[in-house]
Amino acid sequence: MDGTFDREHHLIAAAHHLAKALESTTDLNHDTKWLLSDLSAHLSRAIELGKAHRAHNSSTAEIEARLMSAAQTITRLHSNHPKIWDAGHTTISEYLKAVAEVQRLTLSLEDMDLPKTSRELLDRAQNTLHSAMARLEDELAHALIRSKQGFLEHTEYEDSLVSNEDDSVRTGRFSxxxxxxxxxxxxxxxxxxxxxxxxxxxxxxxxxxxxxxxxxxxxxxxxxxxxxxxxxxxxxxxxxxxxxxxxxxxxxxxxxxxxxxxxxxxxxxxxxxxxxxxxxxxxxxxxxxxxxxxxxxxxxxxxxxxxxxxxxxxxxxxxxxxxxxxxxxxxxxxxxxxxxxxxxxxxxxxxxxxxxxxxxxxxxAMAIYRELENHISLCSSTTPLASGGVHPITKYVMNYVTFFVDYGETLERLFRAQDAGPGPNIPDHLRSLTSALEANLNWKSNLYNDRPLKHVFMMNNIHYMVRKVRESPVEQQFGDEWVKAHIGKFRHHATCYERETWGPVLDLLRDDRRVGKSGQKGMCRAFAAAFEGVYKRQTRWWVPDLQLREELKIKATKMVIHAYRDFLGRAGSSVCEKHVKYSEHELGTYILDLLEGSPKSI
Structure with missing residues (x-):
């Protein structure tokens, strides 16, 4: 086919040369010269088309050869390597170059005005490229799996529990x-x-x-x-x-x-x-x-x-x-x-x-914050703590209070975000919460029929409030006046407890000179019975703070032993030998068992 095309091209070129030669003669009439000129132009266009056809054939032949070479490389690498990205840098580079070559050739063919006879070459190029792209999808997934580095596990966090049962409150702040x-x-x-x-x-x-x-x-x-x-x-x-x-x-x-x-x-x-x-x-x-x-x-x-x-x-x-x-x-x-x-x-x-x-x-968070005071006020229970210890609501509220200072900036931001003014006055809010707590505790204390236990309950809870405030940065929010006032409150309840516990007992040892020996015998029996009653009740009571508990025991020991010693000194030896049930040492030992939360009896 190419030989026929070449012969035709030579004939057209010879005819064009002859036409140009005849056109240059001078003895031809005007019409003849016009016909020769028109023929020469047609022959010239035919020559140019022939050159373009020859160039096109040369270009597609080159593309076909390059495509075949690249396709063979791709097919070989597909067959020889289940995962090309595991085969080393040289193989990867060879594969990428081959695919890039097919990509360039495909784009070139798509830009050319191909005759129908050359469309098969474009189809082959596109199919080869599609096969390479499918393989590249697999290779990409494999390369990602192979090169992925694990997410770094570096976050450490602490507990964020606000407990009403555990004095060891754990924070929610990240370390x-x-x-x-x-x-x-x-x-x-x-x-x-x-x-x-x-x-x-x-x-x-x-x-x-x-x-x-x-x-x-x-x-x-x-x-x-x-x-x-x-x-x-x-x-x-x-x-x-x-x-x-x-x-x-x-x-x-x-x-x-x-x-x-x-x-x-x-x-x-x-x-x-x-x-x-x-x-x-x-x-x-x-x-x-x-x-x-x-x-x-x-x-x-x-x-x-x-x-x-x-x-x-x-x-x-x-x-x-x-x-x-x-x-x-x-x-x-x-x-x-x-x-x-x-x-x-x-x-x-x-x-x-x-x-x-x-x-x-x-x-x-703001909804809870606004309702917290009401929640404290409405937290009612008709069953008093038998031990008179620190009530869960006291731990609950004071644990909140000690945390509030850490969240002041956040609360300020929330108030501003909700257009609720410049933000809460944290000290006023904290004192308001503790006031609501005290009111609730006073209400709960009225559930006790035993007046000394009522004072133990109030003493324990107010002492706990003071201790929590003094042990945390929130003390600055409450101020010295609040601390001093509440120290005075729990000490007042401690004094009331001592007076109402030991006053009636020690009154039994007074005025013994007016009653004679028989009366003194009765006073000994009454005192022993009263002391045993205190012992039985108050060994089950609980003062959790060791220092406060020891202070109460020391004061009780001094008070009771002093009054008891005076009574024994005034009573006759016959009364002491026959009717005194406990020695001073025994009374002191028994007092050490009080307020330990462990029920006992003599």
């Missing part, structure tokens, strides 16, 4: 891991970045950018979801699950949630964005990288936010206050990261849900 937000970590080994970027370049350049993003985002979505599940340590919970959960378990899961949120958003999503920008930043429109990040992180992040939402919707019980404030503070600290990770044009739903949860947590 040294506060600085972990923004901690830079690499999600893949740095050496693998050039290979991943080269795959991205080939796939985007070949029109397979969507497929690259699908594999890339899907991989990181699964990795992030697995990490969220592992960090939380529990399955996804519904709102109903949260509402039914016991407080201790809920508190534990909130602590894990806070650790997970800080690690995922503050560290790992930041690292993901850095990787996505590095690999995808130059492809497509400006938001390609951000859009892929949203797609990879949406489900895992929403799992975190949904747990927080369930907690914020839950019942607004007082024991939830500081956990809610801790959650609020955690999210507040992550606002810059969220706004940078998910700008308006790519991540409105994630960012909006984050800020909505932040607002809900703040609203829930």
């Amino acid at each position: 040294s891991s506060e600085s972990d937000v923004g901690y830079e970590t690499d999600l893949v080994h740095p050496d693998s970045i050039p290979h991943i970027k080269s795959i991205a370049g080939l796939m985007f350049g070949s029109g397979y950018g969507r497929e690259f993003c699908w594999v890339f985002t899907g991989f990181w979505r699964n990795v992030l979801a697995e990490h969220v599940a592992a960090t939380l340590g529990f399955e996804q919970l519904s709102i109903e699950d949260v509402l039914r959960m016991e407080w201790e378990l809920m508190n534990s899961r909130i602590r894990k949630w806070r650790a997970a949120v800080r690690g995922i958003i503050g560290t790992h999503l930041v690292a993901m964005k850095r990787l996505f920008d590095l690999v995808l930043g130059k492809y497509g429109d400006p938001i390609t990288s951000s859009a892929c990040l949203v797609e990879a992180s949406r489900a895992p992040v929403m799992r975190l936010l949904n747990f927080g939402l369930a907690v914020s919707i839950g019942p607004h019980r007082p024991e939830w206050l500081f956990c809610l404030l801790d959650m609020y503070e955690t999210l507040t600290g992550l606002q810059p990261e969220i706004d940078a990770l998910f700008p308006d044009e790519t991540g409105p739903s994630i960012r909006a849900d984050f800020h909505d949860l932040l607002m809900r947590l703040g609203d829930s």
Whole structure:
């Protein structure tokens, strides 16, 4: 076919040369010259078309040869290496060059005005490119698995339990891991970045950018979801699950949630964005990288936010206050990261849900804060503590009080956010809470029929309030006047306890000179019975503070032994020998058993 074309081309060229020669003669008439000129022009165009056809044939032949060579390289490497990225740098480089060659040839053929007879070459090029792209998808997934570096487990958190049963209150503040937000970590080994970027370049350049993003985002979505599940340590919970959960378990899961949120958003999503920008930043429109990040992180992040939402919707019980404030503070600290990770044009739903949860947590905390005083006032119980010890509500309230100073700035921020004025006066609020507590304790003390026990109860609880204030930074909020006044209050109740306990007993030892020996015998018996009654009742009573308990025992010992010694000195020896039941030493020993919370009898 090419030989025939060449012969025709030579004939046309000879005819064109003859026409030009005849056209140059002078003895031809005008019409003949015009016909020769027109013929020469047609022959010239035919020659140019012939040259173009020859050039086209030469170009497609070269492309076909190059395509065959590249396709053979790709097929050979596909067959010889189950995973090309495991075969070493030389093989990887050879494969990438071959795929890049097919990509260039395909683009060249697509730009050419091919006749139908040459369409088969374009089909072959496109099929080879498609096969290479499918293999690159697998190689990309494998390269990510092979080069992925584990998420760094570095977050440490402390308990955040406000207990009404345990004096050792545990805080909800994060320890040294506060600085972990923004901690830079690499999600893949740095050496693998050039290979991943080269795959991205080939796939985007070949029109397979969507497929690259699908594999890339899907991989990181699964990795992030697995990490969220592992960090939380529990399955996804519904709102109903949260509402039914016991407080201790809920508190534990909130602590894990806070650790997970800080690690995922503050560290790992930041690292993901850095990787996505590095690999995808130059492809497509400006938001390609951000859009892929949203797609990879949406489900895992929403799992975190949904747990927080369930907690914020839950019942607004007082024991939830500081956990809610801790959650609020955690999210507040992550606002810059969220706004940078998910700008308006790519991540409105994630960012909006984050800020909505932040607002809900703040609203829930403020609702509890405002109702806390009423809750204390309305916390009534018709069953008094048999021991007269520190009431759970006292521990409960004072544990809250000692924490409030740590959350002053957060509460101020919440008040401003809700347009509720400049914020609460923390000292006034704390004193208001303790006043409500005292009123409640006074009401509870009236449940005791035994007046000395009533004073033991009030003494214990006010002493506990003073001790908690003096042992914490909140003392500055209460001031010296409050402390002095309440020291006076519990000492007043201690004095009333001593007077009402030992006054009636020691009165039995007075005026013995007027009654004679027979009366003194009766006084001995009455005193012994009264002392035994005190012993039986007050060994079950409980003064938890060791120093206060010892002070009461020392004063009781001095008071009782002094009065008893005076009585024995006034009584005759015959009375003492026959009718005195206890020696001074025995009375002192028995007094040591009082207020220990361990029932005994003589």
